[in-house]
Amino acid sequence: MNIRASTSSDVASIVALFTASVHQIAARSYTPAQLAAWAPESPNLGQWCSRLAILETLVAVLDGEIAGFISFAGNGHIEFLFTSPAFSRKGVASRLYEIAAQTLRARGVRSLSTEASIEARPFFESKGFNIVEEQVVERNGVQLKRFAMTRVCGDKDAQP
Ligand SMILES: CC(C)(COP(=O)(O)OP(=O)(O)OC[C@H]1O[C@@H](n2cnc3c(N)ncnc32)[C@H](O)[C@@H]1OP(=O)(O)O)[C@@H](O)C(=O)NCCC(=O)NCCS
Numbered sequence: 001m002n003i004r005a006s007t008s009s010d011v012a013s014i015v016a017l018f019t020a021s022v023h024q025i026a027a028r029s030y031t032p033a034q035l036a037a038w039a040p041e042s043p044n045l046g047q048w049c050s051r052l053a054i055l056e057t058l059v060a061v062l063d064g065e066i067a068g069f070i071s072f073a074g075n076g077h078i079e080f081l082f083t084s085p086a087f088s089r090k091g092v093a094s095r096l097y098e099i100a101a102q103t104l105r106a107r108g109v110r111s112l113s114t115e116a117s118i119e120a121r122p123f124f125e126s127k128g129f130n131i132v133e134e135q136v137v138e139r140n141g142v143q144l145k146r147f148a149m150t151r152v153c154g155d156k157d158a159q160p
Pocket residue numbers: 021022025026068080081082083084087088089090091092093094095115116117118119120122123124126
């Protein structure tokens with residue numbers, strides 16, 4: 001698996017992966033109306049470019065295909081972490097998370113945070129994140145449950 005920084009030519013693939021991941025993986029935990037509101041079938045690429053422009057994004061490439069991506073802010077907030085349904089439970093998100101966490105830690109960031117979906121909660125729990133609060137957010141007029149989670153990295157922490 002090759003992990004590299006994303007480029008502007010990856011945006012269409014990233015958005016397609018996001019849409020497939022939400023509709024196939026997160027479909028276990030959300031209703032069809034919630035999935036459609038979260039990841040519209042006709043995404044606005046311009047809006048995505050603006051959102052990604054203020055974040056750092058890493059992509060995992062497997063067999064010549066983008067298998068997952070992570071986007072994070074300089075303050076340690078993980079905005080997106082998505083794996084392609086074809087590569088689910090093969091360690092793609094773990095590898096992306098490890099590299100992002102190491103990068104942030106090397107810059108002195110001591111606390112990571114995210115808003116995890118119901119589906120992503122066990123992943124982040126497996127990385128040592130704790131739930132701060134359960135939240136309900138509105139996307140395109142539909143309510144979605146998610147969890148604000150954080151992980152504080154100690155000085156002697158062996159893990160990222
Ligand atoms: C959450 C997500 C990113 C995990 O990606 P992944 O590449 O499959 O994760 P990994 O293979 O690295 O999983 C590492 C560990 O996390 C835990 N984990 C991941 N998904 C899990 C699930 N659905 N249920 C329980 N544990 C899970 C397991 O401990 C797993 O280790 P194991 O496979 O050896 O048991 C992926 O399922 C996804 O894209 N989900 C849909 C979209 C979404 O909700 N994204 C996050 C938005 S906040």
